[in-house]
Amino acid sequence: MGSSSAVWTPPPSGSMKLNFDAGWAGPRGQGFGLVVRDDKGAFQVAASHYEDHRSDPLVAEALSFRWALKLAAEWNLDNLVIVSDCQQLVTAFHQCHSFPSLQQILLDCQQLFSSFNCCSFLFECRKTNVVAHALAAESHLYHDCAWWGDPPVGILLHLAADLPDL
Template identity: 30%
Template sequence: MHLRNKQVDVDPCCPVCGEEDETIEHLFLRCHVSRSCWFVKLGVRIDPGTLFTDFMREVLQQRDSWVVAEVQNMIYCLWEARNRWLFEERKFDFAMVIARTQTLGIVAPVTANAGEEPRHGKATWSRPAASVIKVNVDASMGRDNLAGFGFVARDGDGEILAAGSKYPSVASSSTIAEALGLRWVMEISSQLGFRRVQFETDSLQLYYAWKKGTGRSVLFSVIHDCISFLSLFDFVDLSFVRRQGNACADFMARNASTLSDVIWIEEGPPGLFCLLQADLLASVPVLS
């Protein structure tokens, strides 16, 4: 648009969709590819009337530095993909943009005490041992203390075995929501016949509370319920992964209000599959 205003003869239409003039709002917020990226990656629905400056102002006011970093990451990848489409005729779709964001290595902040193991928690999803099923779980807090839960279960080859969501549940804090999500998914996993399970969370508070095991609070009451499920399994472990390594469960939790109470067997909702593919590629063993 700036070039057109300077009387430079260029096509003002979006080179991706060709439906509207390519403004900063259209490219990053309104084009169907961009809208799909925001929804699938972060569960964000963009209002068509949102100005880019207002969007960024709201993002920068977020207290979660990981969210700010992910938004900046997405904007960079959208711009990069647009230029490759325009100048190199490379395919431009939301799955490729999201896969690209997974390669840039944003590190989620954690608050563990110095020297403790989770501070060096993995930043990407990793495959479990051959005989173990990894179940990633996450919770998302909304208004009125309503939380949504999500999980994705995969085997040692990275193949999806099950995925599910639950909404709504009432939780007094995000950590309580994470614990309630763990309790829910442990029960679901036992019903699905999983016997050797590695549950994985991006909640550092939940991880430490699980390791501690006892205490006097609502959180430890929920953890005690989780412990009561241990007899249903032959092996159980809880591991910590940084948030970008929990992207699939995060997607299920963030969209739980629209996915509702559904369990998918060996499949999941359409928006999940590009995230599964990104995890699969990131977890390929390195040959020495």
């Protein structure tokens, strides 16, 4: 599951992987997207959130992380591998005090993160995060939505392209 991987890889057996992303959405907004898949690559849930303003990209990624953690906690998900394509965010999370502009958001994230029994937060390259990225980019179409069991049509091709060869 390292950054050298060019395709989505499943989490360890019995775990779920949560990919999230932030991105520009619509003419002036920012969006967040997340997708959760099991250790076989099967879709579990996806969500999107839209905000009618734009933050600095790193702040947007941190806000997206906090949003994803809140949803995962709300949904009682556990045994998670949480993945971001923003290396700077992963570094900031693990060295919170080195990033004063993000400190409050990251402290919120650390508190949420500690509520999970088994959870890790890793960096993976952008190519492994296309589904979450698509949801973030199209969030202005969905606003605040969650899809359980059946993904939205807009990400079906991305999910199919991501299926692992198990």
